[in-house]
Structure formats: C-alpha cells, structure tokens
Amino acid sequence: MKTIYFTLLALLLAGCSSMQAEDPPIVQQSHDLLDSDGDGVINARDYCVQTPKGVVIDNTGCPIASVQSEQNKLHILFPNDVDQVPRAFLKQIQSMSDFLAKYPSTYITLKGYASPVGKEDYNLALSERRSVNVRKALIDAGVAPDRIQTISFGENEPVQASDKNVVNTLSRRVTATVLGMNTDIKENWTIFDQRAE
CATH class of the missing domain: 3.30.1330.60 (OmpA-like domain)
Structure with a gap:
C-alpha cells in the first residue's frame, strides 16, 4: 500500500515538473514613480523637486513654512x-x-x-x-x-x-x-x- 502511494506521488510530481511555467507578464510603467529628493512624494506629483532633508512637507512635496x-x-x-x-x-x-x-x-x-x-x-x-x-x-x-x-x-x-x-x-x-x-x-x-x- 505504501509502495502504491509513493509510486503515485512520484508520478504526480514528475508530471508537475515536466509542465513548463509561463513567463510573468511585463508591466509597462506609465508614470515616473521615483522620488529623487527622498521626501516621500513621487516626482510626478512633486512641485518642489529639491526639498531639503528633514523638513515637514505638504502633499505636493513642498516644505511647510x-x-x-x-x-x-x-x-x-x-x-x-x-x-x-x-x-x-x-x-x-x-x-x-x-x-x-x-x-x-x-x-x-x-x-x-x-x-x-x-x-x-x-x-x-x-x-x-x-x-x-x-x-x-x-x-x-x-x-x-x-x-x-x-x-x-x-x-x-x-x-x-x-x-x-x-x-x-x-x-x-x-x-x-x-x-x-x-x-x-x-x-x-x-x-x-x-x-x-
């Protein structure tokens, strides 16, 4: 009984390994999601692209004054x-x-x-x-x-x-x-x- 079980398991695993997996789809990035000044606001939304380090910013990436x-x-x-x-x-x-x-x-x-x-x-x-x-x-x-x-x-x-x-x-x-x-x-x-x- 154990022999049959292991044989079936071996056949099942062999069948799975012979199937070739499809390549994952390639995603085209439509926006610049980088954050050049590291302020937490992506470049596409950043109105102040050279924010000094360590300042409080608003949603547009500009320092709050x-x-x-x-x-x-x-x-x-x-x-x-x-x-x-x-x-x-x-x-x-x-x-x-x-x-x-x-x-x-x-x-x-x-x-x-x-x-x-x-x-x-x-x-x-x-x-x-x-x-x-x-x-x-x-x-x-x-x-x-x-x-x-x-x-x-x-x-x-x-x-x-x-x-x-x-x-x-x-x-x-x-x-x-x-x-x-x-x-x-x-x-x-x-x-x-x-x-x-």
Missing part, C-alpha cells in the same frame, strides 16, 4: 513752516532704522504733509522738504538710500479733527508704515533624529 510678520510705524510732527526733523523724533527714526536692518528685503515710503495754511504750492514744497529731511535722518541712522522713497502730498490730506488748530498741528507730518516678514521652514523630528545641543 510658518510666516511671522510685524510692522513699525513712523509718525513725525513738525512745527509750523519748519522742515527740520525735531530732535524729539530721532529715537523713532533710530527705531525704524533698526527695524529695517532686521528685515533687509523691505523698503520704506515716507509720506510728507503740510497743514492747510498758506499757498498750496508752497505747502507741497514744504511737505517734500520734510520727507527729504526724514530720509536724510534715516540714512544717517544707517538705512541704505535705495531703500527709501519719498512722496509729498502738501495740504491735500489734512488730519480730521473738530478744532482747526488741532487739524493744523497734526497735519504737519511725515508718516510711514513698514511690514516685515520672516518665513521659517518647519523641521521634521522623530525619536531617531539627533538634535544639536
């Missing part, structure tokens, strides 16, 4: 018919210079104004001299000249107030607002990463 912004304002008042920067505002000018140094890609536009007293063309020239003198003070404080623009409005945009004297006092001014922005790339971290102390 956090944007922080802050602003600094300049508001300098002038006495009547005066274009020289009052000493009381030099600290504000230095603060703006420091702010511009912190954000080297920003620039500043100085807007000069005059009170609605006297002739319009004289007030326009006065507001221009005021903004030019603030520009000079910023340059003296360390700001590069090509980062400063000036615009003069004369008496065209007086400050609104109920009292005429207050309107005139507050309208003799040079103003500016600068927005500075920093972008930080979020770094990936796992328990296997090492951080420098």
Whole structure:
C-alpha cells in the first residue's frame, strides 16, 4: 500500500515538473514613480523637486513654512513752516532704522504733509522738504538710500479733527508704515533624529 502511494506521488510530481511555467507578464510603467529628493512624494506629483532633508512637507512635496510678520510705524510732527526733523523724533527714526536692518528685503515710503495754511504750492514744497529731511535722518541712522522713497502730498490730506488748530498741528507730518516678514521652514523630528545641543 505504501509502495502504491509513493509510486503515485512520484508520478504526480514528475508530471508537475515536466509542465513548463509561463513567463510573468511585463508591466509597462506609465508614470515616473521615483522620488529623487527622498521626501516621500513621487516626482510626478512633486512641485518642489529639491526639498531639503528633514523638513515637514505638504502633499505636493513642498516644505511647510510658518510666516511671522510685524510692522513699525513712523509718525513725525513738525512745527509750523519748519522742515527740520525735531530732535524729539530721532529715537523713532533710530527705531525704524533698526527695524529695517532686521528685515533687509523691505523698503520704506515716507509720506510728507503740510497743514492747510498758506499757498498750496508752497505747502507741497514744504511737505517734500520734510520727507527729504526724514530720509536724510534715516540714512544717517544707517538705512541704505535705495531703500527709501519719498512722496509729498502738501495740504491735500489734512488730519480730521473738530478744532482747526488741532487739524493744523497734526497735519504737519511725515508718516510711514513698514511690514516685515520672516518665513521659517518647519523641521521634521522623530525619536531617531539627533538634535544639536
């Protein structure tokens, strides 16, 4: 009985071994499934093909960044018919210079104004001299000249107030607002990463 069993088994195995197996089908790859920068997003979907190592990415393979912004304002008042920067505002000018140094890609536009007293063309020239003198003070404080623009409005945009004297006092001014922005790339971290102390 055992002999018959082994004989049948031998015949069965011999028959299986004589059958030739078909070659597996060859698959044609239709897309680039490589990940050249190793960020986990294939090249076909990767919008940022040179992602730095160790950063957090979005679904398109681009680093996720956090944007922080802050602003600094300049508001300098002038006495009547005066274009020289009052000493009381030099600290504000230095603060703006420091702010511009912190954000080297920003620039500043100085807007000069005059009170609605006297002739319009004289007030326009006065507001221009005021903004030019603030520009000079910023340059003296360390700001590069090509980062400063000036615009003069004369008496065209007086400050609104109920009292005429207050309107005139507050309208003799040079103003500016600068927005500075920093972008930080979020770094990936796992328990296997090492951080420098």
